[in-house]
Amino acid sequence: MLDLDNIQEHTALGLTDEQAIDMYRKMVLARKIDDRMWALNRQGRVPFVVSASGHEGTQVGAAFALDTSKDWSLPYYRDMAFVIAAGVSPTDIFLSLFAKGTDPASGGRQMPGHFSEPDLNIFTHGSVIATQFPHACGIAYTLQQSGSDGVVMVASGDGATSEGDWHEAMNFASIKKLPVIFLIENNLYAISTPSAEEIAGVISDRAQGYNMPGLNIDGNDIFAVYGAMQEAVDRARRGEGPTLIEANTYRYYAHTSDDDDKLYRDREEVASWRRRDPITRLEQYLIETRLLDERTEQAIHDEVAEMVARGLADADEAPELSDPFSHVYAKPIEPTVPASLEAPIEGETINLITGINRALHEIFAAHQDVLTFGQDIADPKGGVFKTTKGLTTAFGAERAFNAPLAESLIIGMGIGMAATGSKPIAEIQFADFIHPAFDQILSEAARISYRSAGRWTCPLVIRVPYGGGIRGALYHSQSIEAFYTHIPGLKVVVPSTPADAKGLLWSAIEDPDPVMILEPKKLYRLAKGPYPVGEHKVPIGKAALRRQGDDLTIIAYGTMAHYAMEAAEVLAQQGISAGVLDLRSLRPLDWPSIEAAVKLNGKVLVVHEDNKFMGYGAEIVAQINDKAFDWLDAPVRRHAGFEIPSFPYSEVGEAMTMISTVGIVEAAQELARY
Ligand SMILES: Cc1ncc(C[n+]2csc(CCOP(=O)(O)OP(=O)(O)O)c2C)c(N)n1
Incomplete structure (x- = not known):
């Protein structure tokens, strides 16, 4: 028997008949895409699937409460039905499934289920659980300050609420009364770990501790979700702050295609949840309210089948990823000209x-x-x-x-x-x-x-x-x-x-x-x-040649660049001409300036206060060996910190362990003698 008691009238929620039917269409579409993804996985055509099946009531209900022209969302990997309802096309889902170069979410770089669509204000996310929550706060802060009444919905599973990022974001969102809706899709498991081993108490009760409302709803009842979301969205738009919604639902398949859920869930449990299927429930409601007859239902299923087939075919034909080296930086910097001796600065x-x-x-x-x-x-x-x-x-x-x-x-x-x-x-x-x-x-x-x-x-x-x-x-x-x-x-x-x-x-x-x-x-x-007065910019990726030397060059940065200048002064009095190249930019590295230093005098001393093992200096030495070995008159030396965790508090101890001007002078003298 279907339990329809909790289903509210869609009209009471302000939904039109068309919207109620469209909710159904979107849920069916997501389910059919999901089915097709699993089939492709079983056929060996795609290596990985993460699935929304079972969560459609929560996800489609949530999406319908948002206005993508001004609201933002940060869905998580299970939210395919959410993004479909928000306006992402089936083609885009399949492009990401096939990791095609034209995949709008990541250009084939991320696994499927890592949604992103700037045109719909759906922010990119990675695979690390819960990192999206602080992002939601930042987005909401900008919206709040800009005077927009836009809101931010950020979603996750129940397991994610154990992460610190979730708690930090709940706290901050409440302090600043940010327009954030925290939507937790509780499907009783974090991979194989059951709620009892993951969650102390009830997630929605935690809202009280963060001084915000916490709603606990049936996530398989799309109208309950829509109603709760609407309440939270209205509250956020009014400037009254965040809301936590815990939607209780269930995933039908394994965590992903790499998981075997038979190891930790018995089939009767899965079957009992399937009897509470969110799509069947809405379908039943639409039939009982005479919004859906057999013909309309068939038409929707035909339309969905056509959309899935077309989306799959289009994605299948799309080009492969061809540029895996691009977009590491929005503004890549490749220094080309070596630094010349620094001109004096006024000020x-x-x-x-x-x-x-x-x-x-x-x-x-x-x-x-x-x-x-x-x-x-x-x-x-x-x-x-x-x-x-x-x-x-x-x-x-x-x-x-x-x-x-x-x-x-x-x-x-x-x-x-x-x-x-x-x-x-x-x-x-x-x-x-x-x-x-x-x-x-x-x-x-x-x-x-x-x-x-x-x-x-x-x-x-x-x-x-x-x-x-x-x-x-x-x-x-x-x-x-x-x-x-x-x-x-x-x-x-x-x-x-x-x-x-x-x-x-x-x-x-x-x-x-x-x-x-x-x-x-x-x-x-x-x-x-x-x-210097006024606008003053130092290009990132450009070292400063503080001093030119005939005998050797000290390459350093930060405090060590300052000490290197003192050391060069002392060395000059001893008849050793030491140059100082202050890197200023560690990444990107100004290789042309390093190369010029090597070519000038053939001797380089790299100094840093961090400990030597795997320290930054190792990279400079390696690059010089790789690219300028022929110009060297001595091995490149590193004068760097000792292998201790950091400096001791004792004044004597700190002096004994931190690189000093005297130490740099001695290291330079030794190199000069080589
Ligand atoms: C920080 C971090 N730890 C571990 C993982 C591996 N991992 C991926 S999904 C997952 C379970 C998440 O469960 P839940 O938040 O309840 O979401 P669900 O998958 O059940 O929807 C884990 C442990 C990860 N991606 N990130």
């Missing part, structure tokens, strides 16, 4: 920290869409190092605000803001605490362009104070460049002078790619230099 002499603060003020004034957030960055404190001092006062709390203690959220929401036309500057308080955000940087920010075949970009700037020499001990001294320069899609720069701090920040904010700016804490007060 008032100030320290690095003042330079960064002034540059931020100037950039905020020049670019209305720039905003910044991080821990304690707002006035009156203005950041633990005072780099953001005065921004809140001058430009408002909407453009410079404190973020919760949640690094993954900070980067993740920056990604969402960047996707919606803002120019976010995310500040991480200390490099040592960036690691919770590694995933958002590696798996999300750096891949947005590539994984969407250039249809999305991620112009996010990440400012990170880093490095030792300030008695910050093990957790306020780390160098992190070796981790982050390894990531294709990310740009990494390191200023060592006030002028470069301004110039690199200005270039970063105008760059369409994510740029990490590592700010050497030791230099915040130590490095003093001229600060």
Whole structure:
């Protein structure tokens, strides 16, 4: 017996007869596409399928409550019925299934089920569970600030609610009253793990802890879903903030084509859920309300069959992916001209920290869409190092605000803001605490362009104070460049002078790619230099030749570039002519400037404070060996940190373990003697 008790009248929900029938059409279409995908998998034509069957009531009901002209959505891999109802075509689904070059979601780069369609405000997502939640907050923040009444729906399965990103996003969305609808499709399992081992209590009850409404609904009742969504959407449009909806549903097939659900679900359980099928329920309702007769039903099924067949045929004929190397960066940078000796810069002499603060003020004034957030960055404190001092006062709390203690959220929401036309500057308080955000940087920010075949970009700037020499001990001294320069899609720069701090920040904010700016804490007060007035840009990918030497060149960056200049001065007094190449940009690397340095004197000393093993210097040595070996008069030397986790707190201990000017002088003397 079908239980129709809970089905509400569609008219009471404001749905027309046509809309109710269209809901049915979309559900059937999604189901038939799903069936065809599994058939293709069984025929060996596609290696992987992830399936929406069983979830159609939740997904189509949710899509019908949104207006894709102004609302945004972040579906997850199981949401094929959602995207179909939102306007993605069957052809597009099959293009992605076949990983074709014209797949609009990713150009054949991502597995099927990784939806993205800028034209429908469907934001790209990766495979990492729950990373989409902070993105939703960032998108919602832009919508809120722009005065739009658009809302954001972000979806996941029940298992995803165990991830920190979900909790961080729930918290932040509620703090800022963001127009977000958190839709959790609870199908009782996270792959094979049953709810009892995954979820403490009831997911929707958690809403209370985050001070937002939590609705618990029958996800197989499309009108219940639509009604709950409508309530949440209205609330969000009115500016009253987020809502959590837990829709209880079931997936009919295995987690994916790589899973065997017979190992963990008995067939009777599956059969009992199939008896509550959301499509059959709506069909029954439409028949009882005389909106669907046999002829109309047949016509819909014929129409759907035709759409599926045509979509499949079109996708089958589409060209293969031909350019797997493109779109790593929205703006690839290939330096071609070596740096010449730096010309003197005009300007008032100030320290690095003042330079960064002034540059931020100037950039905020020049670019209305720039905003910044991080821990304690707002006035009156203005950041633990005072780099953001005065921004809140001058430009408002909407453009410079404190973020919760949640690094993954900070980067993740920056990604969402960047996707919606803002120019976010995310500040991480200390490099040592960036690691919770590694995933958002590696798996999300750096891949947005590539994984969407250039249809999305991620112009996010990440400012990170880093490095030792300030008695910050093990957790306020780390160098992190070796981790982050390894990531294709990310740009990494390191200023060592006030002028470069301004110039690199200005270039970063105008760059369409994510740029990490590592700010050497030791230099915040130590490095003093001229600060150029007005718009000043230092091209990303361009090293600075600070000093030319006949005997050898020291290649360094950050605090070590500063020390290298001191060392070169000492060496000059000893009759050793040492040049200093301050890389400034670690990725992209200014190879022409390195090559020119090698050719000039045949001896290179690479210096960094990070530990040597697998450190950034290894890449420079390797590239010189590969491309300029014939010009060398001595092996390239590395003078780099010891193999200890970071610097000890003890003053003596720090002095013993951190690279110093004296140490650089000694290493250079040895190389000069070679
Ligand atoms: C961070 C992360 N950990 C593990 C995985 C592997 N994985 C993919 S789907 C999944 C289960 C997700 O379950 P749920 O959120 O309930 O969604 P459902 O698939 O049931 O719809 C897991 C563990 C992953 N993709 N990302």
